[in-house]
Amino acid sequence: MAAEVLPPVTNSDDRVLPPEYELNEPEPEHCPGPESEMAGKADACDGCANKEICESLPKGPDLDIPLITENLAGIKHKILVLSGKGGVGKSTFSTMLSWALSADEDLQVGAMDLDICGPSLPRMLGCSDELVHESNSGWTPVYVADNLAAMSIQFMLPDDDSAVIWRGSKKNQLIKKFLKDVDWDELDYLIVDTPPGTSDEHISINKFMGESGIDGALIVTTPQEVALLDVRKEIDFCKKAGINILGLVENMSGFVCPGCKGESQIFKATTGGGKALCEELDIRFLGSVPLDPRIGKCSDQGESFLDAYPESPASVAVLNVVESLRDAVGDI
Structure with a gap:
């Protein structure tokens, strides 16, 4: 069967959300969710236009979990990239991590963009104009290189x-699609770039991938206390959700001048930064990555910063973090 190009995703696309999950009106505040055991029974359901639909949906064990586990069985390491705060360079770091791992031709790497409302990995990986195809084996991810595959909703817009103006139930269905229907094949690493916060996407990915096994979370922060406040919440989420914390990276740790190689502190670590936080909470500190303005340029152009500027202190720092990360997952 020839590969079929998936049509663009819209807010009524049945490929992503089955018709029975289409609700009459937006979920009310404190909605337990259409798949919950309390769907149609909770206090928030009284007077809700979706009550009959939610009550009629099948309850009990999620039958998609075994399919997800089977589909991800060929992936050795699954790593979530988390940060409680936006703007700390999490997606940028996810991209550089993917580039760095795939530089080893013996490794097969996948990058999953879980930021459904703000997908950016395709632009940073230089494949934003590609389309996702569907065949007998499922959805085929976009290959950036022979050993680097990517999946994002951006390919279907x-x-x-x-x-993408979606509520939780529809996001969950797309996340399931990415996990059970994408033909990831055999991978050494699957890097999952998540949106900021501790909300729907984070809860869902942990639930759906629970049986297949998540190696852990790589947490990204910047040095200032404003970022660390939200990162503390992300760490607390990981502990409550049972997600192993592989380590923390302090991004934008100083500014490196491309000309003179001099380094200055832009975001001053008023409380000791990421390293002090790791010492306080007994978390592995994977390293600090300085800010190089050429990183933004490479991200906009979809190029590997590590290949373009291997002499930059930022490149050296990223590679050191990758070595520490591989050590943390037991693959050195």
């Missing part, structure tokens, strides 16, 4: 400016 009608244009770059299209907004």
